[in-house]
Amino acid sequence: MTETPLELKDIQDAAERIKGQVERTPMRLSRTLSQITGAEVWVKFENFQFTAAFKERGALNRLLGLTEEEKKRGVIAMSAGNHAQGVAYHGQRLGIPVTIVMPNNTPFVKVQHTRNYGARVILEGDTLVEASDHANEVCEREGLTFIHPFDDKLVMAGQGTIALEMMEQAPKPFDMLVVPVGGGGLISGIATAAKALQPDIKITAVEARQYPSLLSELRNEPHVIGGATIAEGIAVKAVGRRNFEVCQRLVDDVVLVEEDAMERAITLYATVEKTIAEGAGAAGLAALLSYPSKFAGKRVGLVLCGGNIDTRLLASVLTRSLVREKRLANIRIIGDDRPGLLARVSTVIGDCGANIIEVAHNRLALDVPAKGAEFDILIETRDAQHTQEVVEALSASGYPPRKLNVD
Incomplete structure (x- = not known):
């Protein structure tokens, strides 16, 4: 029997089914992000879900669609992140046995x-592909039901409930929705609901530059993908079959974003909105930062789809910013190696209002005189102009910096 396409009613049914079991997350206008990007930016905070990601919606809708026999036997999923937690959390709530297969290199915190x-x-396995193969083997051997993270109609419908909420929460119709894309479950559901309710709305998909799976498929080009990315949640080698069919019909544009744009977006969410976004969750904002002319003057809805970022990675991103x-x-x-040199240099820096973070003292560098001393000093300033003021003050005091890592 041929499966019917995903329709608005499927998403409305999903909304009724999962009502009260997932958060109806807030959506807010960000005046500051609007000023920065030139668009009118509304953010849907899906990182407010209990597991801090939108994946709960689709996972729960799929679990509620199981027969009583399937619930009794249990389910299995393959995931290294948010889908795993969504299936596990709601499986536990509903009393459904859950098995999750993860690659060996999955961060311990996600496993725990x-x-x-x-x-x-x-x-099991060193890659997602190997983990997926093992999950299918266990699924068949133990008679479990496989819960796919995106290529599943009930999962897509569950994700689409985000669009229903966004359209209800918006005081005026959106010009466009900007949605991160990995396997395509989120954008499939959102595009289906949004286009049914407002046919003239534009849907923009966002992919990490190293993983242009949807764009390659739409262009019928070879998939040249791979490499490290901060947006591991959308680092998918191929979109799902059902998902591609929806995207082919309903997605108006696909943009690719670089790593530094996603880092900047994560930083802006933290410093402007005081909220945590993972790399994939910040991809929509990264698109606005990267292609301002596409969105200038438009009323844009962004989905901050997840906030599960490793704390060390978050610290690194904020420091790099x-x-x-x-x-x-x-x-x-570089100066004479005599008592008080560092104190005098520190005084100049302090008088300028800058803060010394750390100092490295090197007497063994061969390009430093035998009676000299070299200091690498990491300083914190207000901005580039303030840094330049510190440099000029040091030079005027007889301690010109030999090397500066900002231009």
Whole structure:
């Protein structure tokens, strides 16, 4: 029997089915992000879900669609992140046994969170493909039901409930919705609901530059993908079959974003909206930052689809943003190796209102005189202009920086 296409009624039914079991997340106008991007930016905060990601919606809708026999036997999913936690959490709530297969290199915190939701976690394979193959083997051997992260009609319908909420929450119709794309479950559901309710709305898909799976498929080009990305949630080698069929009909544009744009978007969410976004969750904002002319003057809905970012990675992103904004600078001073030199240099820096973060003292560099000393000093300033003021003050005091990592 041929499966019917995903329709608005499927999404409306999903909304009724999952009502009260997932968060109806807030959507807010960001005046500051609007000023920065030139668009009227409305953010849907899906990182407010209990598992901090939108995946709960589709996972729950799929679990509620199981027969009683299927619920009793249990389900299995393959995921290294948000889908795993969504299936595990709602499976535990509903009393459904859950098995999750994860690659061996999955961060421990994600493994532990999934186990904390009561799931049996199997670590197998060095890649998602190997983990998926093993999940299918276990599924067949144990008679479980496979819960696909995106290529599933009920999953797509569950994700589409986000669009229903956004359209209800918006005081005026959107000009466009900007949606991150990995396998395509989220954008399939959102595009179906949004276009049914407002046919003239534009849907823009966003992919990480290293993983242009949807764009390649739409252009019928070879998939040249791979590499490290901060947006691991959308680092998918191929969109799902059902998802592609929807995207082919309903997606108006696909844009690719670079790593630095996603880092900047994560930083802006943290500093402007005071909220946490993972790389994939920030991809929509990264698109507005990267292609301002596409969105200028438009009323744009963004889906901040997840906030599960490793704390060390978040710290690195925020620190790198300080370097990018020239608020952290590494200066090198060479002077006579005599008592008080560092104190005098520190006084000049302090009098300028800058803060010394760390100092590295090097007497063994061969390009430094035998009676000299070299200091690498990491300073924190207000901005690039402030950094330049510190450099000029040091030069005027007889300690010109030999090297500066900002231009």
